[in-house]
Amino acid sequence: MSLTVSQLVSDAGRRISPTNPSDSRDILGAVGDSARRLLSLITPKDLSKRVEIENALYDQVYRFNCPEDLDSKNIMQWYRLNQNHNTDTFYHPMRQVTNRRFDEHKVNDKNLFTVEWQSGVKFLKVSDFQGNNPGQTIHKMESITENGTWNVFGNVVNLTTDNLTYIAGAGSLRVDVNVSSNTGGIENFTLTPVDISEYLTVGKVFTWVYIPNLNQLQTITLDLFSAAGDYYSITVNSPHDTNQFQLGWNLVGFPLDTRFMTTVGTPNPADINHIKLTLVTNGTLLMNSVRFDNIVLRKGAVYGIQYVSDYMFHDAQTGLWKSIPTDPSDIIHIDNEVYNVLVSNLAVVLGEELFTGNKTEVNMLRLEKWLDKDTKEYKKKNKEEFMDEQQFYDNSSAKFGYYNGGYSDNDHHERI
Numbered sequence: 001m002s003l004t005v006s007q008l009v010s011d012a013g014r015r016i017s018p019t020n021p022s023d024s025r026d027i028l029g030a031v032g033d034s035a036r037r038l039l040s041l042i043t044p045k046d047l048s049k050r051v052e053i054e055n056a057l058y059d060q061v062y063r064f065n066c067p068e069d070l071d072s073k074n075i076m077q078w079y080r081l082n083q084n085h086n087t088d089t090f091y092h093p094m095r096q097v098t099n100r101r102f103d104e105h106k107v108n109d110k111n112l113f114t115v116e117w118q119s120g121v122k123f124l125k126v127s128d129f130q131g132n133n134p135g136q137t138i139h140k141m142e143s144i145t146e147n148g149t150w151n152v153f154g155n156v157v158n159l160t161t162d163n164l165t166y167i168a169g170a171g172s173l174r175v176d177v178n179v180s181s182n183t184g185g186i187e188n189f190t191l192t193p194v195d196i197s198e199y200l201t202v203g204k205v206f207t208w209v210y211i212p213n214l215n216q217l218q219t220i221t222l223d224l225f226s227a228a229g230d231y232y233s234i235t236v237n238s239p240h241d242t243n244q245f246q247l248g249w250n251l252v253g254f255p256l257d258t259r260f261m262t263t264v265g266t267p268n269p270a271d272i273n274h275i276k277l278t279l280v281t282n283g284t285l286l287m288n289s290v291r292f293d294n295i296v297l298r299k300g301a302v303y304g305i306q307y308v309s310d311y312m313f314h315d316a317q318t319g320l321w322k323s324i325p326t327d328p329s330d331i332i333h334i335d336n337e338v339y340n341v342l343v344s345n346l347a348v349v350l351g352e353e354l355f356t357g358n359k360t361e362v363n364m365l366r367l368e369k370w371l372d373k374d375t376k377e378y379k380k381k382n383k384e385e386f387m388d389e390q391q392f393y394d395n396s397s398a399k400f401g402y403y404n405g406g407y408s409d410n411d412h413h414e415r416i
Contacts, residue, residue, distance in 0.1 A: 002332070003331070004332065005313065005325045006329065008339075008342065008343065008346060009031065012034075012347045013350075015343070015347040015367060016347055016350050016363075016367070019354045019355065024350060024354065028325050028327075030349045030353065034348075035312045035324075035342065035345075036323075037349070038342050039312075041345075041375050042341060042375065042378055042382075044335075046335055047308050048076065048306060048308055049307060052302060052304045053065070053124065053126075061298055062126060063124070064123060064124045064126060064240070065123060065243070066115060066122045067309075070115070071307070072115035074307050075096065075305055075306075076306040076307055077094075079303065079304055093111065095111060097114055102114040102125055111127065112127040113125060118246070121242045121243075121244075135199070135203070135296055135298035135299055136297050137297075138275065139188065139294075141172060141294055142170045142293075144160070148192065150186050151186065151188070151189070152175060153186075155182065155183065155184035155281075156177055156290075157176050158175060159173065159174075159175050159186065160175075161173060161174070165210065166293050167293045168293060168294040173186065174290070178286060179285070181283060182281050182282065184278070186276070186292065187274075188274065188275050190274075191272070194272045194297075195271070195272070196256065196272055196297060197269040197270050198299070199298075200269055201256065202300060203298060203300060204255050205224070205253070205254040205256065205296070205297055206253050206254075206294075206297075207252055207292060207296070209290070210291035210292075211245055211247060211290065212287055213247075213285055214245070216282050216285050218280045219236065220236055220252055220277065221236075221278040222235075222277055223275070223278070224272045225273065225275070226271045226272055226273060226274075227268075230268070231264050232263055232269075233264060240252060240253030249291075309321070310323050312334070313332060314331040315331075337378045337382065340377070341371070341378055344367070345371060351363060351367050
């Protein structure tokens with residue numbers, strides 16, 4: 001059923017009559033508030049969406065872009081796109097865990113996931129999928145002279161090894177970026193040859209970059225050479241797992257895909273022996289202690305998730321989905337039972353704002369009973385699928401413990 005925000009306001013208005021919804025200071029804000037309250041009570045499958053995750057998931061890479069409208073409590077299933085199978089049907093079921101448990105067990109346990117916020121940015125964390133293929137290391141970046149020699153160019157200076165701050169191995173490469181220009185980087189002309197043939201079109205090159213200042217770095221370019229005039233070039237303007245560079249360590253992914261990669265000359269993918277990373281900055285602020293660590297190749301597999309979206313309103317003009325309506329003509333795509341709960345929520349929101357006088361308490365009690373009735377009616381007729389966040393137990397059944405194999409296979413639940 002498709003109705004408009006205007007119709008919703010009219011239907012809620014009859015429940016608060018003779019009070020008029022037009023007296024609200026912000027009727028569209030009240031509608032958005034009622035939608036948020038509805039989603040805290042029920043998770044209607046009417047708002048279900050399926051999306052791909054980062055186009056692919058990669059072994060030993062744990063963080064991925066997260067859909068803006070995803071709520072961690074409303075994930076219904078993971079599935080593999082090329083077979084369209086729920087992941088419960090192969091390998092081992094997906095399990096949603098707390099952030100702490102994910103970080104403790106992401107290396108040894110497969111098919112774990114969680115949703116995390118960091119510096120105001122939301123992203124998914126997913127452990128290795130059982131059955132995926134591991135990749136290979138291009139360079140560990142823990143020594144200037146091991147596996148070829150690293151050099152700096154442009155406005156990048158003071159190359160040294162950092163054995164204190166690093167992601168993997170025993171160290172990272174640290175440089176300073178000055179304001180003599182806005183372009184510079186690091187380069188290795190004598191790398192042990194690497195064969196990237198099997199990763200073309202289906203893989204990514206990943207590296208970690210530590211950024212000490214916000215709003216200075218514009219782009220990072222990776223060039224992979226087989227000879228001086230023959231190379232692949234990939235430029236990115238954000239990390240792999242978020243849409244903007246963050247203060248501190250950033251996981252940067254360079255897709256080996258012709259849609260994003262420029263081919264210069266005739267590079268031989270079986271003989272990549274020269275690698276260059278170029279930073280383009282604003283050139284207005286010194287960036288001391290920029291670090292690079294661990295360049296690796298990973299082959300992806302395409303997965304997706306199905307979840308109940310937080311976006312309930314559909315713009316009739318642009319087609320965009322949103323969590324708060326911006327026009328009375330915005331469309332609501334939900335069935336009758338969900339719509340009844342939404343009407344009841346909006347009536348309560350408007351009653352809280354507009355009711356006055358000695359009958360306020362009686363009138364609010366009437367609206368809240370109506371909301372309770374509509375909510376119970378919906379839950380009686382509909383089972384809400386979701387993947388519950390799991391807790392771990394140790395051998396003594398003490399809460400918050402963990403032991404190997406302590407998961408239950410019954411990870412997919414239904415709310416009654």
